Amino acid sequence: MPAPRTLLLTGAAGGLGTLMRSLLPAYGYTLRLFDVRPVEDEPDAITADLADKEALREAVRGVDAVLHLAGISLEAPFEKILKANIEGTYNLYEAARHEGVPRIVFASSNHAVGYTAAPQGAVPLDPGALIPVGTPRRPDTFYGLSKSFGEDLAQLYWDRHGLETVSVRIGSCFPEPTSVRMLSLWLSPADGARLFHASLTAEEVGHTVVYGSSANTRLWWDLSSARALGYEPRDDSEPYAAELIAAQGEMDSANPAHSHLGGHFVNDPPIWPY
Template sequence: MPAPRTVLLTGAAGGLGTLMRELLPAYGYRLRLLDLRPIPGDPDAVVADMADEKAVRHAVQGVDAIIHLAGISQESTFARILRANIEGTHHLYEAAREAGVPRIVAASSNHAIGFTPRPHGPSPLPAASLIPTTAPHRPDTFYGLSKCFAEDLAQLYWDLHGLETVSLRIGSCFAEPTSVRMLSLWLSPADCARLLHAALTAEHVGHTVAHGSSANTRLWWDLSTARALGYAPQDDSEPYAAQLLAQEGELSDDNPAHTHVGGHYCTEPSRYED
């Protein structure tokens, strides 16, 4: 697929969106920004709620592709998750279908498979021990459930309408890892931009689910699908390992927050009430 010229970036004022709106233009993209909040320095950004169908339809007009990062990025009430992550994502897909946008790159999450047991063994793990992208949905929260919905919605729109999607199960994208668990799921901002660029430009993706992490020594999941898109990660969390291990110690199955991919999300039933 030729590199898209204009890309709609939803959730552009969020943590990940802020990082990507700084890094993606170097790949030649002209970004149209959308968020609930105004974006400093960009008076042309679309300020809208994903629940506003009319605003979403307007935002997608004339774009070559969409990077969908908008929504609630942690656990919340089901009502809030439903509006922002489930209904909002459906509005985006309908708008993209109507406008003839050929591809969406959507931020899924490790929490879509959060109750998957974490792999065990010395690092680096052999390929046979890594979690594949075919691992079944095992959401750990309403938030994780919304990412399962988004992946299935993407599959439906590919099968029914021919709208392509790359669903990226992002681990943790921060400037540096902040926990021992994150050493296995860390995605550096620079690698995230590389991954998004690969997902935007790969040929014939249909609906592809790919894991989003850097080339971490302590990696838990299989990156072969992401690499097949053209992703070549350059970073590794291992330089941060000694300090984090000194602070927290190794992961232990005696700690319920360490036994599954989703970490503490798997140990804390929703603290929110509608």
């Protein structure tokens, strides 16, 4: 697929959206920005809710692809998750279908499979011990459930309408890892941009699910489906390992927050504050 010229970036005011606003233009994208909150220093950004179907139709009209990062990114009461992450994602797909947008890259999450057991073993893990992308979904929260819904919605819109999606199960995309668990799931911002670019430009993706992380020495999951899109991660969390382990200790398999892929979302999920 030729590189999209105009890319709608939803969730443009959020943490990940802010990182991608600075990184993706280097790949040749002209960004159209969308968020429920005003985007700082971007007067042309569209400020609207995902419930606003007319605003979404206008936002997707004429774009070549969508990078969908919008929604609640932590746990919240089901009613809020339903409105923002489930109904909002449906509204986006309907707008894209009506306007003929050929591809969406959907920000799924490791929390769609959060109750999956974290691999145990020596670092680095044997490739056969890595969590495959086809592992059964086991969401750890209403938030994780919404990401499972998004993946199924993407599959439906490919099968029924020919709208392609790459669903990226993002680990933790921050400038640097902040916990021992994150050493296994960290996606550097630069690798995040590489992965989104590969997802936007690979040929004939249909609906493809990939894990989103850097090439971490302590990697827990299989990146082969992401690499098949042309993604070549360049970063590794290992330079941060000694300091984090000294401060926080090693992972404890008796702790459910350490023994499951979803971390503390399995027993003490952070609640969306509003």
